[in-house]
Amino acid sequence: MSEAIALELKSPFEASLKDAGAGDGVQVSERRNLQMATVIARAGNSDIAARLKSAFGLALLPGPKRSAANDLAFVATGPRSWLALSEASGLTPKLREALGEAAAISDQSSGYAVLRLTGPKVRATLEKGIGVDLHPRAFQPGDAASTSCAHLGVIIWQIDAAPIYEIAVFRSLADSFAHWLQESAAEFGLRVVPPR
Amino acid sequence: MRIPCPFCGLRDSSEFVTIGEASMSRPPADAPEAQIFDYVYLRDNPAGVNQELWYHAQGCRSWLKVARDTRTHEIESAVLARGGAQ
Secondary structure (H helix, E strand, O other): OOOOOOOOOOOOOOOOOOOEEEOOOOOEEEOOOEEEEEEOOOOOOOOOHHHHHHHHOOOOOOOOEEEOOEEEEEEEEEEEEEEEEEEOHHHHHHHHHHHHHHHHEEEEEOOOEEEEEOOOOHHHHHOOOOOOOOOOOOOOOEOOOEEEEEOEEEEEEEEOOOOOEEEEHHHHHHHHHHHHHHHHOOOEEEOOOOOO | OHHHHHHHHHEEHHOOOOHHHHHOOOOOOOHHHHHHHHHOOOOOOOOOOOEEEEEEEOOOOOOEEEEEOOOOEOOOOHHHHHHHOO
16 A cells, blocks of 8 residues: 655656757756755845855855855846755755745755756857847856746856856746757757766 | 846846736725726826836746836836835
C-alpha cells in the first residue's frame, strides 16, 4: 500500500530542444538542478536587504538587476519581488530562516526552467521575440528584465559581456519556448550543449 | 505607444493592461444610487491629459498611475500607484 514512489528529475527541454540550422551562431544549455524560489516583500517590510547581507553576504542591488553572492542569485522581478536561484539544495528553507516574516517565499524549483544562451548571434536571435533593448548601451551584465518573448512570459538577465544571457520560462511553456528558439536561431545555427 | 515604467524602464504598451481613469474612488457602500452610478458608468473622457491606471502585466506586475494625452498618446508621467491612485 505505502510503496514509495521514486521521483525522477526530468528535463522539460529534453524532448523538445534540438540543434537547428547550420552553423554555430547560438549555443544553448539548460541549467539543471537549479533551486528556485520567488521572494516577495511583505507590506511594510524594508529590511530584506539587511537580512540578505548578514545571512548570505549578498548585496541586494536596487532596480531591475541580478545580485549575486557565492552560489546565490537574486533576480529582481518587480519593485518588491525577486526570483532567487541557487544550485545548492535547501534554498527555500534557508531563505525562510534568513528572511523570517519579512517576505513571502514560494518554492519554484519545479515551476521555472532556465536556459543559458550565448554565441555571436544570440542577441540577433533574442531580438526577434523580446521587445526590450538588449544592445550593450541599454542592457549590460547584471541587468535583468521581466518581459515577454513571443507572447511567453520570461525573465531574462545577462551574466557577462560575451554576451551570456539566462532566461527563465514557466516549465509548462518550455516546449513552446524551445520551438520559438529553434525557429528563430535556425538561420544562424543553434547548438545544444550539455547542461551545466 | 511606449510607457516609461518606473521600475522596468520604457516598455511597449502591449505589456500593459489599463482599467481607465485613475481619478475614481469607490463610494461607501451606503452611498446614494446616483453616486454609485457615477462611479460605475460615468467618465470624463477628456481630449487632453488623462490620469489613468495601467497594470504592467507582462513585466513587474505593478499598478502605475499614468498621465497620458488622449490626443497624442504623449505620456507626461508614470509613477507607481502603490499607496493609492490619488
